[in-house]
Amino acid sequence: MTTIALPVRSRLPRSRLRGNGLALAGTVILVLVVAFCLVGPLLYPTDQVHTALDASRLSPGQQGHPLGTDDLGYDVLGRLMIAGRTSLAIGVLAGLLATAIGAIWGALAGYGGGWLDAVLMRIVDTGVAIPALFLLLVAATLITPSVLVLALVIGCVSWLVPARLMRAEAATLRERDFVKAITVMGAGRLRVVFRHLLPNAVGTLVVAGTFQIADAILLVAYVSFLGLGVPPPATDWGAMLSKGITYTYDGAWWLILPPGIAIVLVVCAINFVGDGLRDALAARGRA
C-alpha cells in the first residue's frame, strides 16, 4: 500500500522463489505501457495543448473520442499517453537519482564506518523523521515544477531507503574476504568503494531502484493530488486521477479508471519485475 510521501517507507523483503511468471508479465506490461506512451501519440495524434471547451466532458465514443474528453475538452486517450510520459519520466529519473544518491551515501557510510558512518546515518535518520510531504510542500513554493525539477525533488527526498540498504550491504561486503584481501594489499578507499562495493551491490541497487521507481510514480501522483504537479497543460497520471476523482459522482468513469488503472498497473508491473530481479539475483547468489 502506499505511502504518500514515503521516501521513508521501509522496503519489504519480498518472497523468493516466486517463479518468473509474474516478472515476465510485469515486463510485458511495462513494454506495452512504454510503447503506448511513446509511440501512441504518433499513431493517435491529439491536441493536448489547446483547450476545447465546446467539446468538454464527452463520454467515450462521442465525436471520435474513444475514451471521451475531460472538463477542458482534452481527449482522454491522448492525454493518458502524454501523462504517462510525464509519470514514467519523473518516476524513472527520480528513482534512478534516489538510488544513485543512496548508493553512494550508503557505500561511504557502510565502508567508512566509525564516525563517518555515524554522521552520515544520523543525517539519514533525520531525513526519515521529517515527513516528505513537508519537504515537498516547501519545495513547491520555492520552485516552479517541471519534469526535471520534480524528478530532482522527489529523488532528493527518497534516497534514504536506498541509502540504508546500501549501507547494510556495504557493511556486509566490507567484511568479505576479497575486500579484506585487496585492502591488505594496499587498495585505496575509492578503489574499494567504486571497484568492489558498488559493483557487488548492483543487484541490490537494481532491485531497490525498481521499487524506487514504483514509489516515485506513486509519489508524483500524490504531489499532483496536492496540486503541486507539473503545470498544465502538461499532466501526469496522478494529476489526471486526482482531477478525475472530483468527477466520481458524475459517473465519469473514463476520467478515473484509465489513469487509476495505469498507475496501479505500472506500479504492480514494476514491483513484479523488481521481485523477479530479486529472485534471479538470489538464485545467482546461491549458485
Place this chain on the structure above:
Amino acid sequence: MRRKLGRLAAVLGCLSLGSLVLTACAGGQVRHGVGGPNTVSFALPPSATPNWILPLPIPGYTASYNGVIQSALFVPLYAYDGSSGEVGMDQRASAAEPPVYAPDGKSVTITLKPLTWSDGMPMTTKDVQFWLDMVRAAKDDWGAYSKGLMPDNVTGFHIVDDHTFTLTMDKTYNPGWFTANQLTLITPLPQHAWAKDPDPRKAFDYLVGQAKQLGAYNTNPLWKVVNGPFALDSFSSSQITLAKNPRYTGPDAAHLDKVTFLTFTSSAAEYNVLLAGGVDYGYVPTTNLGQKGKLESLGYRVEPWNGWSITYIPYNFNNPALGKAFEQLYLRQAIQHAVDQKAISQVIWRGTATPGYGPVPQNNDPTFLSDVQKNNPYPFDLNASKKLLADHGWRPGPDGVQECQDANACGVAKGTRLSMTLLTESGSDETDGTMQELKSELSKAGIELRINAQPLNTVLANGTTCEPSSPACAWQLSYFGTQGSWYFPAYPSGEQLFATDAGVNFGNYRDKPTDDLITASTLSTSSQSMVDYSARLAEQLPVIWMPNPPYQVSAIDSALGGVTQDPMAGLQIQRWYRTR
C-alpha cells in the same frame, strides 16, 4: 497449472480494482444534519475555521465567517445585506433606526433600538462611544482602518440621551456611501462588562488579548454578554455551535435552537459528508454540479450563491519587462478579446459564474451598472485580438509568439516578445481550468502565457504592490483564483482597488479620470459618478476582467426555510427555520 492460473488472477486483480469506482449509485433518503430536531448544521468552506469572536477586526485574524458569528452575537449598528433582493440596509438586523443626516451632510443623528445585553443591562449610547473610543485609541491596530476614513473622518460624538447620539464628520459625504461603508463598521459593545480599564487603549488591548485565546471562548465570561439573537454554545477548531439567545429583545429573534458550523479540510471531504447526509446547509464543488439531480433526490435544493464581488487579473504596470507593454490600451484590449468569458462560465463553472466586464458587481444590482460594462465592449474575438496586435506593429515570431517589429507603433522597444507569466493559485480545479483555457486562447492570438501555480499564500505574498526597481516586481500577472474575488462592502466603490496608490491596487494602475470618478463616488450625493466609473474602467481595462464565480453553490436541506443567499456573504441564521 493451478499456479499459473493463480498468477493470472494476480494480474487480473490489478485490473479489477478501479471498477469498484463504477459501482457508485444512488443512496436512500437520509436525515440530514448531526444535531437535534430544531438545529441546523452548516458546512464552512475548506480551511476556514472562524478564529475571532470580538467584533473588532484585527489583522491576522481575518477568517471568513468571523463576521457571521460576530453579527449573530453582537448586533452591528447597521447591517447591509441582500435579504431584500438587492443589496441594502437590513433594518431588522441593525441595532439602530435609519440614520438622519443633517442637510449639509456633515453630521448624522442615530437612535438605538431598545436592545438588551444578555446580562440584563440595556444597550445604550455609551456602548457606541465605547467602540468609538477604543477604535480611535488603537486605530493602527484595528483591521478595518484606512487613513482618512473611520475613525479619522468622525470629528465629534455627541450623546443626546441613552439611545440617541450625533456624529459630526470632517466634510460632506455621500450619505449612501457613508452609511453603507462607514457606519456599518460600528458595533455597539457592552461597555459595562468589557471596559475593564477606563483607558480605551488598555481596554482595547485587554479585549484583543482575551480574544486571542481561542481555547477559552467556551468559558470566558466576556463572551457571554451578547445582545444578538444567538449566544455562543461551544467553540472548537473543528466545530462551532451557536444557541438561541433567550434574552434577545429585538425584532429579529432566532427560530432555531442551535446552529452548528462544521469545518472541512477540502471541498471533496465536505461533499462526501453532504452526500452522506451529514450537513443541512453545505456546498457543492463546481465539478460535482452534474450531480444536482442526485442531491435533489437526497432532499437538498441546489442554488448558486452569488457574491457582491468582481473577479479579475491585475496587470503589474510596474513590471520592468512588460509594464510598458501593459500600459498600451490596445494590448489590454487584445488580451481581453481573447478571454472567452461565456465559455469559461458555462463549461468550467458549469453555468454558475457570471461574466464580468467591469468594476461593478454585475449579477445582483443594476443601480451602479453602466450600459458600457453591461454590454461588454470587448467580446471574445481572437481575430480582433490579432488585428489589434498586427495594427500596432506586432508580428508572430517563428515560435508563434508575437514580437514587436516597430517600436513606434507598438509603444514598446522593438523585439519585445508577448510572453508573460501568470502567478496563480494552485489546488483549485476551476482555477486550473480557467488558466488553461486562457493560455490556450491567448496562444492562438500569439501571446504566450506561462502559468506559475502556487499555494494561495504565496500568490498573495508575491503579487503585491511593488516598486519597478524591486525584485518583488518580477510578477507580471497574478490571479488569486476562486478565493480571490474582491468582495465589496455595501457600496461597491473603487477607492481601495483602482485609485492611484490605493492599498489593493497591486498592479499600480494610474488613471487621473478614474481617480476623479472614485472621489466623486464617495463624496458626491449623486449615483451617476458610480455609473461613469463603471463605464470608464470597463473600457480602460485596468485589469483582465474575468467571470465572477458564485460565492458558493449551496445545497440546502429542503426542510430548511428562511435562507436568503446574501451576496454580502451574511447568513442571517436567526431567520432560518425548519419546515419539518
Place this chain on the structure above:
Amino acid sequence: MTRFLARRLLLALIVVFLVTVVTFVILHLLPGGPARGVLGVKATQAQIDAFNASQGFDQPIPVQYWDYLVRLLHGDLGASYTENTDVSTLLAQRLPKTLLLTVTSTLLGIVVALPLGVWQATRRGRAFDVVTTGLAFVLYATPVFFLSLVLIILFAQVLPIFPAQAAQGDTLAALLSQPASLVLPVLAGTGVTAVAYSRYMRSSTVDNLAEDYVRTARAKGTPERTILWRHVWPNSLTSVVSMIGYSVPVVFSGSLVVETMFNYPGVGLLFWNAARNADFPVLLGVVLVIAVTTVLGSLLADVVQLLIDPRVRVPGAKS
C-alpha cells in the same frame, strides 16, 4: 542494557535536534514569509513590518533559531497564526486523535497481517497465497487517497453503513462518542499497514521455514502445526516487530492523507491546514511531533526487540 538504552536515547535526541535545525532553516528560506498570508490581502506594509518584528523575523536566522530552541526547551512551541491558540494546546488536542487512528490501524494491521503472512507462507504458490499476494500487490500499488475514496463510495454512499467523515470536536471523547465514524478512516489506515506487514511476515516466515532448527524440530517428530506456531512464529515475530517500529513514518504519512480524506480532526489535518496558511509555528510543531514519534518508534522497536528476543536480552556464552 541500560548503556544500550542510554546510547539509543542519545542518538534519538541528536536526530530530533537535527530535525529542528533542518525544518527551521527550510521554513525560513521561504520567500516572502508568512506575513502576507497571515494578515490578508488588505494588510498595509506597516502592519506587515510590525508582524515580522513581533515574530522576530527581522532577526538573523541563527538568532531566531536560538530563540526558538530556548522556547522549545521551556515547552513553548509558539502560537498558531491562524487558530490563535498555542501550538502545544493544538497538538494536545489533535495528537491523541491521530494516535488513536494510527495505533488502531497499526494494531489491526498486525492482527490481520501476521497470521495472513504465515498462512501465505505455508501455502506458498497455492491459490490462496497467489490470490492474496496478488491482492496485496494491487493494494500496495493503490494510492491511499484512491483507496479512501473507494471506501467512502462503497460504505458511505452505495451502502450507507458508515459516516464519510469522522466525528468532530476537540476531545478524544467526542471522537469516540461516534465509533462508527472511525471505521472507514481506520480501515483505510489499516490498508497502509496490513499490506506491508503481511508481505514482510510472509517472507520472514518463508525464510524461517528454511532454517536448520525447523529441520531439527521435524527430525524429532514435532507436528507441523507446532513447528509453525511454536518455533517459526516467535522467530518471525522478532524480526517483524522491529519493522513495525520502523514503519512509524509510513503510518504517519498515510494518516496525513487519510485524515484529509475523512476530515479527521487529527495532526494530519492540522498540518495540511497549516501548510496552506503558511502557519509556521504549527508546521514546525507538527514536524517536530512526527519526528519525535518516528524516533520513538524505532527506539520502541529496539526495546521490544530487547524484550522478546533472548539473543539480545540475555548475554551470550563467553566463547
Place this chain on the structure above:
Amino acid sequence: MSVLEITDLRVSYGSAVAVDGLSVSVARGEIVALVGESGSGKSTVALAALGLLPRSAHVEGAITLAGQDILGATAEQLRQLRGRGAGMVFQEPMTALNPVRTIGFQVAEAIRNHDPKPQKHKHYHDRCVQLLERVGVPDARSRLGQYPHQLSGGLRQRVLIAIAIAAGPGLILADEPTTALDVTVQQQILDLLRDIRDTDSTGTLLITHNLGVVADLADRVLVLRNGKVVEEADTETLFASPQAAYTRQLLAAVPRLGDTAHEEQPEAERPVLKLQDIVVEYHGRKVVDSVSLHVGPGEFVGLVGESGSGKTTLAQCALGLVTPKSGAMTVFGGKLDRRARRRLGAVFQDPASSLDPTMTVEQTIAEPLLIHTNAGRAERRRKVVELMDAVELPQSLLDRRGHELSGGQRQRVSLARAVVLGPDLLIADEPTSALDVSVQAAVLDVLARLHAEFGFGCLFISHDLAVVDQVCERVAVLRAGQLVEQGPCATVLHTPSHPYTQALLLASPVPDPVVQRDRRRLTSA
C-alpha cells in the same frame, strides 16, 4: 537385526542424481560410517532415512526404519518415526537449535512429541535433566531455562544429542556431528556417541568427511563418491588395505603428523614480520594477550589454536585490519604503510567470499598490479598467465567469475592474487580448512611450489596440526589469546612440553583405527 535397512536407494533432483543405488544396513549397537567428500550424497542418505528430503526430490528404492517402510509412510507415521525410530544430530549446532526457545522447551518437546498423553512442557523437566546429564551437560537443571546462544558449541551439540536420544530411538543419524567443533570438543562428542552405543546399544549411522573420525568411531565404513558406494569394509580392513583407488587416494591426501622432515633453520636477523607483546581487546576483553612472534624471510611459521584462541585476530592485526591496544609490530622492519603492503599478500579461509563475484579471474589476479605498478594491459596479462600456470589453473578459466569456479580453484586464484607482486610476506588464514582433503592436498602442494619460487615468509594459521606440521618449520600454539608454546615443528608437534599442546595432539584423530584405539586406552587410563 538391523534398525535401518536401505536398499538400492536412488535420489534425484530433476536430472541431477544425488544418490545412486546405495544400500546400507545398520544393526543395533553398530556404528556405520558413510564417508565421502562434498557432493558425494552422504547427507542426502541421512535425510532420506527420516523422510526429510524436500518435495522436489525424487526417491526410489526401499528404506525400512525400525521395521517400518519410510517411503510409503503417511505424514503422521513419519512423524511418529522421527525421534522415536531414529534421532538425528546435525552438523551446525549454532543453527540447529531454535534461538528463541529455551533448552528445556526444546528437549522436553522431543519427549512430549512421542508421549501418548502430551503434558505441559514443565512436566518433562526431570526427564530433561536426566537426559542432559546423560550427554554430559554440566549443571543440567540450570540449563533448562537458558537459550542456545548462552551455550558453547560443544554444549549445544550435546543438547542436540540429548534431543536425538530423548524418545529412545534405536538409531542415531549423525550428520557431520563434529565438523563445526574444535578437536578437543570433537573428541568428547565422539566419546559420548560411543558411550551411547555401548550402554544403550543404539545403532549409529555416522556421516562424515573426516577419516580420522571414522577411524575413531566406526565399526564399518562405506566410501561414497558422486552418490555411489565405491568401497565397503570393516574399519580396520579399510584403513589397513584399502581396495578402491579412490579410497587410497583419499587416505593418501590426509596430512599426518610426522610425515614431513624438518630442517633446523638459523634464527633470522631481520624478520619480515615481528610482533612484540601484542594485546588486542574487544569490549574490554583481551582477545590477544601479549603475544610475541616473528616470521623470518622465507620462513613458514604456523599458528595453531582452537576457535576463540585469537589466532585470526592476530592475523588481522598483522594485516593492519585490527589495531592492537598495545605492543609493537613491524613489517619488513618498519611500519605497515603502502610501500610495505606492496610486499604483502593474504589468503583467507572462505573460498566463497575470497573472490569478488563481479570480477573475472584475470581481473582479480591483476588487481594488485593495477594498484602498485604501471604495468600495461599486455604485461599484466602476461603476468597473470604466468601465475595461472604456477597455481596450476588452465588459461580457459581467465574469463570466468568466482561463482563459476570450484572451492579449490577459488583458493588457487586467491593464492595467485596474493603472490602476483612477488611478496616477501604471505599471511594465510586457514586457507584450506573449507576444502575437501584431496583438494586441500593439491592446494598445499601449490603453496609449497609458490614458496619455492618466490621465497616469501609466511604466517600460516590453521586449526589442523597435521597441516601445519606438513608446511611449516616453526609453530606457535595459541590458547585463549595467550601463546602457550612456540618452537620448531619437530619439537612442539612431536615432543610437546605444554599440556595443552599435548591434549591438542591427542585429540586430533588420525586416520588409523589402531592408533585411535591405543590413544583411547591412553586417555581413559
